[in-house]
Amino acid sequence: MLSLVRPARTLGRRGAAFAAVIATCALPASEARQTPQAQDVGHQHFSAKGCAGCHPQHYRQWRGSLHALAHFEPIYDAYFIKASQQSNKALEPFCGRCHTPIGVRTKQIPFARPLRKLGDTQVKPVAREGVQCDFCHTITGHTAVQNSGFVFSPSTIKRGPLADARPVSHQAKHDPAFRRAELCGTCHQVVHPTNNIPLETTYAEWKRSPYAKAGIVCQDCHMTAGLQAAASGPIGKPTRHPGQAATTGKQRPHVSRHFFVGPNLVFANRPEAAELKRLSEALLRRAGRVVIDELTRTPGKGLQLVIQVRNTGAGHYLPTGVTEIRQLWLEIKVTDARGRVLLHSGALDKKGNIKPGAVIYRTEVHDAAGRDTTLFWNTVKKASDRRIPPLGALLEYIPLPRAARGKLTVEAALHYRSVSPAGLAEAGLPPNTVTIPIFTIHRTKRTISAP
Ligand code: HEC
Ligand code: HEC
Ligand code: HEC
Ligand code: HEC
Ligand code: HEC
Numbered sequence: 001m002l003s004l005v006r007p008a009r010t011l012g013r014r015g016a017a018f019a020a021v022i023a024t025c026a027l028p029a030s031e032a033r034q035t036p037q038a039q040d041v042g043h044q045h046f047s048a049k050g051c052a053g054c055h056p057q058h059y060r061q062w063r064g065s066l067h068a069l070a071h072f073e074p075i076y077d078a079y080f081i082k083a084s085q086q087s088n089k090a091l092e093p094f095c096g097r098c099h100t101p102i103g104v105r106t107k108q109i110p111f112a113r114p115l116r117k118l119g120d121t122q123v124k125p126v127a128r129e130g131v132q133c134d135f136c137h138t139i140t141g142h143t144a145v146q147n148s149g150f151v152f153s154p155s156t157i158k159r160g161p162l163a164d165a166r167p168v169s170h171q172a173k174h175d176p177a178f179r180r181a182e183l184c185g186t187c188h189q190v191v192h193p194t195n196n197i198p199l200e201t202t203y204a205e206w207k208r209s210p211y212a213k214a215g216i217v218c219q220d221c222h223m224t225a226g227l228q229a230a231a232s233g234p235i236g237k238p239t240r241h242p243g244q245a246a247t248t249g250k251q252r253p254h255v256s257r258h259f260f261v262g263p264n265l266v267f268a269n270r271p272e273a274a275e276l277k278r279l280s281e282a283l284l285r286r287a288g289r290v291v292i293d294e295l296t297r298t299p300g301k302g303l304q305l306v307i308q309v310r311n312t313g314a315g316h317y318l319p320t321g322v323t324e325i326r327q328l329w330l331e332i333k334v335t336d337a338r339g340r341v342l343l344h345s346g347a348l349d350k351k352g353n354i355k356p357g358a359v360i361y362r363t364e365v366h367d368a369a370g371r372d373t374t375l376f377w378n379t380v381k382k383a384s385d386r387r388i389p390p391l392g393a394l395l396e397y398i399p400l401p402r403a404a405r406g407k408l409t410v411e412a413a414l415h416y417r418s419v420s421p422a423g424l425a426e427a428g429l430p431p432n433t434v435t436i437p438i439f440t441i442h443r444t445k446r447t448i449s450a451p
Helices: 013-023 029-033 056-064 074-086 092-099 101-105 202-207 218-222 271-287 421-427
Strands: 139-142 150-152 157-160 171-174 198-200 288-298 302-311 327-336 341-345 360-366 381-386 393-399 407-417 439-449
Touching (some): 056 271, 101 150, 271 439, 288 407, 302 407
Antiparallel strands (some): 327 407, 407 439
């Protein structure tokens, strides 16, 4: 097995052979017609464009995905530059190994020059493709299920879930790892590189979830149209998508989808993300529910509104991932019979930040100065972590003002956004570089009488 740090070589003999086959060659007429030119840029890694001719669906879906943007989208770019500056470049390979594994392997990262502004992080085209086809399909194993513990060995052998694929233009190898969560967990589990504080724990959250016990993996939710509603019990079966794995391939009962659908809607208005946007919104709508439970009056505490927030669709905590940056929050509005607003929490201020006092589900980490920060590599302490467990619920007790009596109308909504304006400012992203949409996962309304 090759290790990650092995220096890049130019095309080996097998690689050269693959390039030649892809470029010219003795393929069945049907396969040859669709073969694009070799896309390798002097290293042994192939561009996603080189797979597009025979795997057009996979390419089209992946191209809109966050994996395709992982190295150069502006939010990552801003945080990456900040991390590079604050660590005097030391963090560049750490971040890069997950966001552009090929960029690090080919030694384009660490960058030779200091990074100052967005776009300074330009790498050659193949590395710019971020988490791309040829990288994933040449993963041969892993040393740890965290911090980019994958092992990838560029070669003409493309590994995958199919047991009987016999392509002519490249070799194929059946590898059951492609149906397992660990393949994803090598990147979707991040611990701090020096103090080992867990920062992103999606894999570990899944591993302890009822989904893991039921055999439902990341791929079943993120590489399909989602789980079908179950006839009994809360966990459904993954959607199957019959089709072809390649233009010349046979009809198969299931071919995965490469949208890697997730909640990120920041880049959803690009034409290549049109279908992804629809899927992302559907995923979010399935993710959570708000239930207005009751009004209770307890001695000493007065009147309280009880709201339940449920994680109905995420195979890990809601939210997950970079939860130092993400925001999921409750907006609650209570009005009395005369239309007077008695309470409104979770509203935004003029700058678009959530006003103090709201219920927010996120991880709060502190830096050495004790500040709540989104610059997660500066974490010295996890100050709090309050999120909703898979298939679980959290109860919120919201105190109401003394004036609350009679019939009250309660409105509650659960909102999600990828990052707050304050977070963008902390990362140093120039204003108006991106617009961050707010998506309402669920909204509900109820009239209840105060006891
Ligand atoms: C993040 C890793 C990753 C990336 C990037 C990726 N794939 Fe895959 N691919 C997978 C996994 C995992 C499966 C198996 C999914 C399953 O069976 O549930 C798969 C399956 C496949 C298959 C087998 C047929 C099927 O079920 O879909 C083909 C062909 C394929 N990928 C081609 C591509 C191409 C072409 C690209 C780039 C345009 C690409 N992949 C990008 C992880 C990846
Ligand atoms: C000239 C056409 C052609 C090109 C170019 C091509 N493939 Fe394939 N690939 C195929 C065919 C045909 C199959 C088999 C499909 C089947 O059996 O259903 C296949 C199968 C696969 C599989 C499934 C392997 C398994 O056992 O599960 C993967 C993964 C894959 N290709 C990845 C890639 C990647 C990555 C690239 C780009 C670097 C690429 N392919 C370029 C034709 C091609
Ligand atoms: C090489 C590391 C790597 C591997 C392996 C990997 N991912 Fe990712 N994934 C990333 C990075 C980096 C991002 C974030 C990109 C960004 O937002 O800039 C991401 C983002 C995502 C997202 C979020 C999309 C959104 O809309 O918010 C999903 C879902 C996802 N990956 C699923 C998967 C699944 C499923 C697998 C396994 C089949 C997998 N990933 C394997 C690195 C990886
Ligand atoms: C039961 C379906 C299901 C399973 C299983 C599942 N997810 Fe998710 N995932 C979701 C839903 C729904 C969301 C959107 C809500 C959220 O952000 O938690 C999501 C969101 C995400 C996000 C985006 C977080 C953010 O806010 O940017 C990532 C990354 C992700 N999942 C990766 C994974 C990985 C990796 C696995 C396996 C270890 C996995 N998921 C297993 C359903 C699932
Ligand atoms: C072990 C793999 C790994 C490492 C190391 C890593 N990341 Fe990530 N990063 C991810 C994954 C996976 C996601 C997607 C999670 C999600 O969607 O919430 C992500 C998401 C992000 C995002 C959110 C992007 C968006 O569009 O909202 C930023 C910003 C980010 N990473 C910055 C960094 C920086 C800076 C470093 C280095 C200090 C770093 N990452 C190191 C795997 C990694």
